[in-house]
Amino acid sequence: GLPMVTWPLFAEHFFNEKLVDVLRIGVSVGAKEWRNWNEFGSEVVKREEIGKAIGLVMENGKEAEEMRLRAKGLSDDAKKAILVGGSSHANLIDLIEELKSLKLQRLNGYEHNEAG
Numbered sequence: 001g002l003p004m005v006t007w008p009l010f011a012e013h014f015f016n017e018k019l020v021d022v023l024r025i026g027v028s029v030g031a032k033e034w035r036n037w038n039e040f041g042s043e044v045v046k047r048e049e050i051g052k053a054i055g056l057v058m059e060n061g062k063e064a065e066e067m068r069l070r071a072k073g074l075s076d077d078a079k080k081a082i083l084v085g086g087s088s089h090a091n092l093i094d095l096i097e098e099l100k101s102l103k104l105q106r107l108n109g110y111e112h113n114e115a116g
Contacts, residue, residue, distance in 0.1 A: 001075030001076070002071055003064070003068055004020050004026030004057075005028075005050075005054055006026055006028045007031050009033060012113055024066075025070050025071040025073065025074065026057065026067065030045055030049045031043065031095045
């Protein structure tokens with residue numbers, strides 16, 4: 001439920017940063033170079049960039065307040081989704097039911113093949 005300061009390094013971090021940007025729930029420190037998890041890379045993020053990003057999410061201005069409200073709203077929606085009757089809960093139940101159905105079909109097909 002809080003805005004994020006993103007500092008992507010590798011793997012899916014840059015995609016997550018883009019999502020934070022699109023949802024307008026955070027700011028980037030400016031890292032642009034993808035690297036393997038065990039590499040340091042040549043890019044250096046300057047302390048001024050880090051300070052600026054943190055300042056943007058910590059200030060009391062309109063932009064920061066809107067960012068906090070959006071982040072809180074998304075947090076509330078995510079929590080509702082996992083409650084009984086929520087969309088994520090319902091999707092998980094549907095998946096379990098489908099897997100059980102497939103298992104029964106497989107078992108019934110196996111029994112039918114053995115009998116034949």
